[in-house]
Amino acid sequence: MFFDVSSQSNSNTKFGVPLRVHFSSENYQGSIQNWEFDQSENGLLYVANNFGLLEFDGNKWKKYNIPDATKIRTVMIDSKGTIFVGGQNQIGYFWETGKGLQFKSLRKELDALNVEFSEVWKIFELDDEIFFNVEDKLLSYSNNQIKKIDSPGFLISSFLVKDRVFCQFYNEGIFEYKDGDFIALPQTNNIERLIAILPNKQGYYFLSEKGKVFEFKDSNLQFKIDLLQSDTVNEAIQLENGDYALGTQNNGLLIFNSDFSKKLHLTKNKGISDRTVKSIYEDNFNNLWVALNNGIDYIKLSLPFTLINEELGVEGTGYDAHFFDNSLYLGTNNGLFVANTADLFLNEDHFSLFPDSEGQVYKISQIEKELFLNHHEGAFKIDGHELKKIHDIGTWNLIKTSKPNVVLGGDYKGIKYFEKKNNSWVNTKDLPDLSESSRILVFENDTTLWMSHGYRGVYRIKFDKNMKYKNKIEHFDDRHGFPSNILITSYNLNGKMVFTSKSGIFNFNKDSLNFSSNQFFDNYLGKEHVSELVSGINNSVYYIQNQNFGVLNEKKYGDFDKKTKIFKHINKYISDDLQDISVVNNNSVFITAKDGFIKYDPQKNHHIEKKFSTIIRSVKVSKAEDSLLIAIPINKEKLKINNKQSVKIEFASPFYDGFEDLKYSYRLKPLDEKWSKWTDTNEKSYNHLPYGDYTFEVKAKNIYDLESKVSSFPFQVSTPWYANWYAKTGYFTLFLVFIILIPVLQRKKYKVENSIIKKEKEKEIRVKNEEIDKLYNEKLQTELNLKNDQLTSTTMQLIKNKEFIQGIQAKIITSIDKGGSVQELKRIISSIDKELSDEDYWAKFAYHFDQVHGNYLEKLSSMNIKLSPREIKLAAFLRMNMSSKEIAKLLNITHRGVELARYRLRKKLKLERKQNLVEYLIELDKNNTIP
Structure with a gap:
C-alpha cells in the first residue's frame, strides 16, 4: 500500500484499499475459476468461466452452457455485438435471440479443415476479421468462413495492440501479422515468453511472464525494468488513464504508473480476496473486474475513496487521524496505529500498534512540534517509539494556547493546565468552577x-x-435560543464560531448573549442535526449530517456548491460514535469509520454525469390462467396476449458504479399516468388486463440520483373473436334487422304467446282428465280386486263343498257295500249326485269371473269355434291358473279326464304343439280379443 499525503512520497501512489464487491461461485452459480471478461455495447458483462459463459446485468448473474466444452478460456464481443467464445475442444459464438443467447459451434468447420486443438486461449478482432489463438496456431474467421493461418512456427501467444497483431513463436521470436504475412521483429528471438505487449508514447513495452519489461522502439529492443522478484505474471493491461495493471500468480494485483513506478498493490486480505489474479478488465466506469483463483472481485478504482482497516493492520473503530513527521497515526478503540510513509512506499508494509497504546484513543493532538495521545488511560506524549504519561485521568483532548509551553486539556473531570518544565509536560492545576x-x-x-x-x-x-482564568464561566442552554440542551457542539470555522445543535446550526450574539440560526447553513443544510463540521482547503466545509457525508465547496465568494452524491458510496461505513473529519492536505481527508478509516481524495475527479440505460431483460407469458410463465422473444413484433394470460417483465440497468443502490420506477400506459415509487425490485407482473394496446415503460435511478433513459416494451391484450371488428359489424347488422323485424316479431310473439297459453290450458285440462282417469282406474282396480277376492273365495268354497259331499258319498257307498238299506241309501246318493251336478254354483262363479275378466266366459261362448260348457269351464279354471287336481274336483272328473279335456280344448283352439294353453288363455284376456 502506498501513501499520498506526504510531500516526500510520490503523488501518484495510493494509500488504503479501494472499495470492492466480491462475487463467490455461489453468487454467480459457476466455477470458482474465471478466465476473461468483456463488455457489450449496452453494458452487460460477460465472463469466461470453467462451467460456461456468465452474464451480469448489474442485478442478476446468468450462465450459458456450451456443448462439448468443459471450460471456457476466452470471450470477445465483436463490433457487431456477436459474442465469440473459445474453450476446451470448442469454438463458436453466441447471438441474441430475443429471449436469451443461443450458441453456434464452429467445430464442424474446423473438422472439415482437419484442424485439431484442445484449447482456445485468446480471441480478438481486426477489420471485421476474428482471430482465434489456439494452443499452437492462429485461426481467422470472416464471411462465415474459418481458415488456418500458415505460421513460421509453434505459436506461444498473440496480441492485438493499437490495431496491430503481434505473435510470439517458440524459438522464432516475435512477429507482426500484416496483410496476410508474418514479419519478424528484430532482436526478439531469444526473449522469454510474453504475457502482454503494452503501448507507450514512443512504442511498446514487452512484458514477460517473469515480470521483465523490454521497451521496443524504432525496431530496437532494450531491457527496462524487472517488476517482480520471484513471481509470475498472469495478465497485464493498460488502463484508460495510462497506468498498467498486472495480475500475478501469488502476489495479487499491482498497478504501476506509466513509468512503472508503483502506485497500488492489492493482495489477499489486503484489498482483494485472493492472491492469484488470472484476468483483469477495466469497464466503462474505469473500475476493475478481477478474475481470481476463487471468485471475482469488483474493484471500485475510479472512486476517490480508499479504506484503512484491519486489512492494513488497523483494528477497531476509528476516532482520529493525524499526519506527523512522515508518519500517519490512527487512533481507534483498540489503540494507536502508526505507519511510516517511506516504509509503506518501499516495503509495502502495513500499520503496527504503537507500543503500550492499547485501549480507547480519543484524539491525537499536535502542539507545535510535539505529538500527544489522548486516551482513556490518560494523556501521553508520543516520544519516538514510546509513550510518556503526563496525566492519569482519561483525557479527551489537548489544545494549544496563546501562551508558549502552556496547554489546556479536557478530561473526564474538567479542564486542566499543562505546562512544559524542564523539557517535560506536567499537570500544574485544574480550572476552578x-x-x-x-x-x-x-x-x-x-x-x-x-x-x-x-x-x-x-x-x-x-x-x-x-491564560490566567478570570473567574468567569458562562453557561448557555435552551434558555438562550438552542432548541434543546443535547447535541450542542462548538466549532471554529476560519475564525468564526458556529454551534451545531439537535436542530440546526447557530451563531452567538455577544450583545444579547443569545443564539440565533445561522442563515448560511440553514440555506444549505437545513435544520437536520449536523454531528461533525470542519473547515477544509480553499474555504470548503466538510460535514456529517444524519450519517451522510458532504462538503460545501466555494465557487465564488459567498456562493457554495453542495456536494453529497459521490459520498453515498461511503455513508454506510461512517462511524456513529464521536465522529471526526481530519483534513490533512489537498488530497487527503480522513473520516472515522465503523471499521478503521475512510480516506477521501478531493483532487480525484469522478464523473457522475454518465448516461446510462435500462434494459428489458426478459418477458414471460403464461399459456393460460394460473399456468407457468414461459419466456418469449423480445423483438420488433408486438406481443399479443389474451386477458386470461399474465405477463411478467424483468429489467435491469448495467450501471456498475454503485449497482447495489440502483432503484427502478415503471408505469403501464395508458393504464398508469404516474410513475411508480422507486423500488429495488427489478420485475413487474400484470394479470387480467382489459383489452387494448399497452406500453410498459421503465427507468432506473443510480446512486447519484440520476435517472436513466426510459426503456419501453409494447404489447397488446387482444380482443376476443366475439368482440372484434367483424363481430361488432355483425352485431350492428343484426341490430338493424331486429329494428326492421320488430313489428313482425311482436305479432309472431303474440301468436306464440297465445299458442303457449292455449297449450298450457290444454295441458292443464289434460292433466286434470288424467287425474280423473287415474282416480277412476284406481276405483275400478279396487272393485276388481274385491271381485277377484270374492271369485277366489267362491271357488275355494265350491271346492271344499265338493270335497265334503264327495266324502259323504264315499261313506254311503261303503255303507251300502256293508248291507245298509239300499233303496234309501241310493235315494240319498241320487240326491247328492243331483247336488253335485247342480249348475247353480256355476252361474255364481261365471258372474264373478266375468266381472273380473271383462265378460271372458261370454266371449268364449261366442267364439267361432264351438266350445262345450265343460270346455268353457275348463278354460275359465285354466285362466285362473288352477291345477289339474283342483279342476278335476270342480268338474267331478278324474285327473286323466282333465288331461283329455285339455287336449280336446287345444285341438279346438288349433294351438301348435309348442304353444302353452294357459299362456294362450291369459294372453286372450290381456288382449281382450277372442278370435
Whole structure:
C-alpha cells in the first residue's frame, strides 16, 4: 500500500484499499475459476468461466452452457455485438435471440479443415476479421468462413495492440501479422515468453511472464525494468488513464504508473480476496473486474475513496487521524496505529500498534512540534517509539494556547493546565468552577474558550492574555435560543464560531448573549442535526449530517456548491460514535469509520454525469390462467396476449458504479399516468388486463440520483373473436334487422304467446282428465280386486263343498257295500249326485269371473269355434291358473279326464304343439280379443 499525503512520497501512489464487491461461485452459480471478461455495447458483462459463459446485468448473474466444452478460456464481443467464445475442444459464438443467447459451434468447420486443438486461449478482432489463438496456431474467421493461418512456427501467444497483431513463436521470436504475412521483429528471438505487449508514447513495452519489461522502439529492443522478484505474471493491461495493471500468480494485483513506478498493490486480505489474479478488465466506469483463483472481485478504482482497516493492520473503530513527521497515526478503540510513509512506499508494509497504546484513543493532538495521545488511560506524549504519561485521568483532548509551553486539556473531570518544565509536560492545576467532563474545547480567540457538553449545553470561559482564568464561566442552554440542551457542539470555522445543535446550526450574539440560526447553513443544510463540521482547503466545509457525508465547496465568494452524491458510496461505513473529519492536505481527508478509516481524495475527479440505460431483460407469458410463465422473444413484433394470460417483465440497468443502490420506477400506459415509487425490485407482473394496446415503460435511478433513459416494451391484450371488428359489424347488422323485424316479431310473439297459453290450458285440462282417469282406474282396480277376492273365495268354497259331499258319498257307498238299506241309501246318493251336478254354483262363479275378466266366459261362448260348457269351464279354471287336481274336483272328473279335456280344448283352439294353453288363455284376456 502506498501513501499520498506526504510531500516526500510520490503523488501518484495510493494509500488504503479501494472499495470492492466480491462475487463467490455461489453468487454467480459457476466455477470458482474465471478466465476473461468483456463488455457489450449496452453494458452487460460477460465472463469466461470453467462451467460456461456468465452474464451480469448489474442485478442478476446468468450462465450459458456450451456443448462439448468443459471450460471456457476466452470471450470477445465483436463490433457487431456477436459474442465469440473459445474453450476446451470448442469454438463458436453466441447471438441474441430475443429471449436469451443461443450458441453456434464452429467445430464442424474446423473438422472439415482437419484442424485439431484442445484449447482456445485468446480471441480478438481486426477489420471485421476474428482471430482465434489456439494452443499452437492462429485461426481467422470472416464471411462465415474459418481458415488456418500458415505460421513460421509453434505459436506461444498473440496480441492485438493499437490495431496491430503481434505473435510470439517458440524459438522464432516475435512477429507482426500484416496483410496476410508474418514479419519478424528484430532482436526478439531469444526473449522469454510474453504475457502482454503494452503501448507507450514512443512504442511498446514487452512484458514477460517473469515480470521483465523490454521497451521496443524504432525496431530496437532494450531491457527496462524487472517488476517482480520471484513471481509470475498472469495478465497485464493498460488502463484508460495510462497506468498498467498486472495480475500475478501469488502476489495479487499491482498497478504501476506509466513509468512503472508503483502506485497500488492489492493482495489477499489486503484489498482483494485472493492472491492469484488470472484476468483483469477495466469497464466503462474505469473500475476493475478481477478474475481470481476463487471468485471475482469488483474493484471500485475510479472512486476517490480508499479504506484503512484491519486489512492494513488497523483494528477497531476509528476516532482520529493525524499526519506527523512522515508518519500517519490512527487512533481507534483498540489503540494507536502508526505507519511510516517511506516504509509503506518501499516495503509495502502495513500499520503496527504503537507500543503500550492499547485501549480507547480519543484524539491525537499536535502542539507545535510535539505529538500527544489522548486516551482513556490518560494523556501521553508520543516520544519516538514510546509513550510518556503526563496525566492519569482519561483525557479527551489537548489544545494549544496563546501562551508558549502552556496547554489546556479536557478530561473526564474538567479542564486542566499543562505546562512544559524542564523539557517535560506536567499537570500544574485544574480550572476552578468547572467539574464537568470536557470533551470539546475550542478557542474563539486567544482569551475566549468554548467547552461543549453532550447534554448540558455549552460553556464560555474567559482568560487574560497570559491564560490566567478570570473567574468567569458562562453557561448557555435552551434558555438562550438552542432548541434543546443535547447535541450542542462548538466549532471554529476560519475564525468564526458556529454551534451545531439537535436542530440546526447557530451563531452567538455577544450583545444579547443569545443564539440565533445561522442563515448560511440553514440555506444549505437545513435544520437536520449536523454531528461533525470542519473547515477544509480553499474555504470548503466538510460535514456529517444524519450519517451522510458532504462538503460545501466555494465557487465564488459567498456562493457554495453542495456536494453529497459521490459520498453515498461511503455513508454506510461512517462511524456513529464521536465522529471526526481530519483534513490533512489537498488530497487527503480522513473520516472515522465503523471499521478503521475512510480516506477521501478531493483532487480525484469522478464523473457522475454518465448516461446510462435500462434494459428489458426478459418477458414471460403464461399459456393460460394460473399456468407457468414461459419466456418469449423480445423483438420488433408486438406481443399479443389474451386477458386470461399474465405477463411478467424483468429489467435491469448495467450501471456498475454503485449497482447495489440502483432503484427502478415503471408505469403501464395508458393504464398508469404516474410513475411508480422507486423500488429495488427489478420485475413487474400484470394479470387480467382489459383489452387494448399497452406500453410498459421503465427507468432506473443510480446512486447519484440520476435517472436513466426510459426503456419501453409494447404489447397488446387482444380482443376476443366475439368482440372484434367483424363481430361488432355483425352485431350492428343484426341490430338493424331486429329494428326492421320488430313489428313482425311482436305479432309472431303474440301468436306464440297465445299458442303457449292455449297449450298450457290444454295441458292443464289434460292433466286434470288424467287425474280423473287415474282416480277412476284406481276405483275400478279396487272393485276388481274385491271381485277377484270374492271369485277366489267362491271357488275355494265350491271346492271344499265338493270335497265334503264327495266324502259323504264315499261313506254311503261303503255303507251300502256293508248291507245298509239300499233303496234309501241310493235315494240319498241320487240326491247328492243331483247336488253335485247342480249348475247353480256355476252361474255364481261365471258372474264373478266375468266381472273380473271383462265378460271372458261370454266371449268364449261366442267364439267361432264351438266350445262345450265343460270346455268353457275348463278354460275359465285354466285362466285362473288352477291345477289339474283342483279342476278335476270342480268338474267331478278324474285327473286323466282333465288331461283329455285339455287336449280336446287345444285341438279346438288349433294351438301348435309348442304353444302353452294357459299362456294362450291369459294372453286372450290381456288382449281382450277372442278370435
